[in-house]
Amino acid sequence: MKVGLLATLSVRNLLRHRRRNAMLVAAIVVAVAGVTFMNSFIRGFQQDLRDSAVANLTGHIKVHAPGYRDDPSIERSFEVATSWQPDIDAQALQGWAARVRVPAVIMSERETRGVQLVGIDPAQEGISFLGDVEFEGEQLSGVGDKRVFLGAALRDQLDTRVGRRLVLITQGSDGRNREAGFRIAGVYDAEGTALEKAYVFTGREALQNLLDTHAVTEVSIRLLQDPAGPSIQRRLLSYFTGLEVLGWRELEPQVAAMFVFADTAIFIWFSIMMGALVFGLVNSLITAVMERVREFGMLRAVGMRPGAVIVQVVMESTVLMAAGVAIGLGIGWLLCASLADGLDLSQWASGVEMVGMRSLVVPRLYGEDMLLVAVLSLVLGVVASLYPAWRAVKINPLEAMRR
C-alpha cells in the first residue's frame, strides 16, 4: 500500500475544504482542550483529597494495635523502642511520627466537648497538617510539654483563649479515669473546621505520664511517593509482628473510593466530550466522501484496491484528529499553566470542605493523561472514519462516473 501517496491525497483533499475542516479542527481543539483542562482539575481534586487525607494524621502508612480503629483506647497500644527508625530509603521517606491518641472530654469554664487528645513530638509533625497551619500563641516545646494547643473552632466553642486553662478527662492504661488541667499554649487555624474541632494536642511524654504508660497508639509514616507504599508496608509488617500496618486507602476508604471515582470521572468526561465530537466527525467525513463519489469511482476504476480507499478516508480523519489533538493539548496545557497557582474555591468553602478538599485546587496535568487523551482521540478518529470509509468502498465505479 502506497502510504505516501495516500497521505498526499488525504492532506490535499482536506485543504480543498479549508473552512469546513478548520471548523471541524476547531471543534476538536475545544473538546481536547476542555478534556485536558478538566482532567487536570479532576487530578488536582483527586491529589488534594489524598493529600488532605494523608496529612490528616493518617500518613501513607500507619501502624496500629489490632482493634484500635474500632475501639481507640490506650489499652490497644504498643511500645516502640526510642532508637527505632523506619527501615525506609531516605529518598522515599518524608518523615514519621509516633503518637498517643485517645478519646477525651475537654472542659472550659463554660463548655464541654468530646475530642481526640493527641500526644505528639512536635519535631515529628512536619508530616501532618500541623506542619502547614497558622498558629496563634506558642507551639509545644517538645514531648514533655504539658500544655495543649487546640483548633480555632474548638476554642470558639469552648469560649476560651490562649493562656487559659482547660480540664481534660480520659481513661488511663489501668482503665480508670484520669483528669488533669492543661494550659492553652496556642491555637491552630487549619483548612477545615472539622479538624479544628476534633484534635487537641499535647506533648507525647506528658500524655503518656498522665495515662501511666510508655506505649503509643500509632506510628504514622509519610512517604514522598505513594506508589512506594505497598512494598514498604510489607517490610513494616515483618517488623511490627502482630500489629496492623495499613495504607491510607484502608485507613480512609471513603477517600480511596473518591480517588477511584475521579479516575472514572476522567473517562466519563472524555467519553461525553469526544463521543459528541465523533458524530460531527462522522457527518463531516460522509459529506467529504459523498462530494467525491466520482473521484472514488475513478480511483477504483483505474485499479485502486478497496483497502487503499479505506486507508485514504481513515487517514483524512486521522490527520484532522491529530491536528486538533495537538493544538487542543497545547491550549489545555496553557490553560493549566495559567492556573498554576491554583483555582480559588473559597466562596464555596463550606461545600468544598464537605467533600474533604481544600479551597485552593491546583490543576495537575500529567504526561500519561495527555498521552491517554491523544491515543484515545486518535483511536476515536479511526473508529469515526470506518463507516464513511465503508461508504467510499461501496461506491460502484460505473454509477459514480455516470454522475
Place this chain on the structure above:
Amino acid sequence: MSNEVVSVRGVSRVYAEEAVPVHALRDVDLTVVQGEFVSLAGPSGSGKSTLLNVIGGLDRPTGGDVFIDGVLLNDLNDTQLADLRLHKIGFVFQAYNLIPVLSAQENVEFIMQLQGVGAAERARRAREVLQALGLEDMSDRRPGEMSGGQQQRVAVARAIVTEPALLLADEPSANLDSRTTGELLELLKTLNEERGVTIVAATHDPLVMSYAKRRIQLRDGQIENDSGPA
C-alpha cells in the same frame, strides 16, 4: 491466439433490478488482437458502454466469458479485478476524471505510484509522455487550471504511461470541440500505429469512428456489423 488482447465469448448482461429486466448485451462474441484500434458504435442503449465496461472489468457479465490478455475475468474478486485494471488496462473517460488535487505530472504518475514504480523512474516516464503529448508546460498545473482538451490529453497520458495491454476510451470526444477532438484522435492514432497500443473506444462520434481501423456497430445488445480486423 497468443496475441488476443480481448476475447469475449457468448457474453450477456441483464439488468434484473429494473421493473422489466433489461438485456444490455445478448450473447456477444468479440476478439480484439494486439495493435487494433476498434470503435464500438451504436445508438444509446445499444450496449456499447456496457460492452466496454465488461471488457474493462468494471461490470460483470450475467453469462459468458471475458478474457483480457489471456486472463479470465469471471473468477476474479474485486481486489484481483482492481489489480488487473491497474496493470493491464488504461482508461480514458468521457469526463477526464483527473484527480483535482494533483498536478498534471502527479496525475500521470498516479497509476505508476499505485503500481509501485520508483520515484525517479515515475518522474522520467511522466515527463517523457507529457512531452510527447505536448503538455510539458502544463506539468505543474492542476486540472482546474487546464482546458478540457488539455485535461483529456493528460488523461490519455495517464492511461498510456504504464504501457497497458489495452486502452479503453468511453466517449473520449464527448466534451471536446471538433479541433480538440481531431488533436486527440491524431494522438490516439499515433499511439496505435507507432507504439502498437491496442485501443477500444465506445463512441457516437463519426470522427472517432473514422480513425478506427475496425468499426463495430451494436444494436439492442448485439453486434449488428463488424468491419473485421484491418
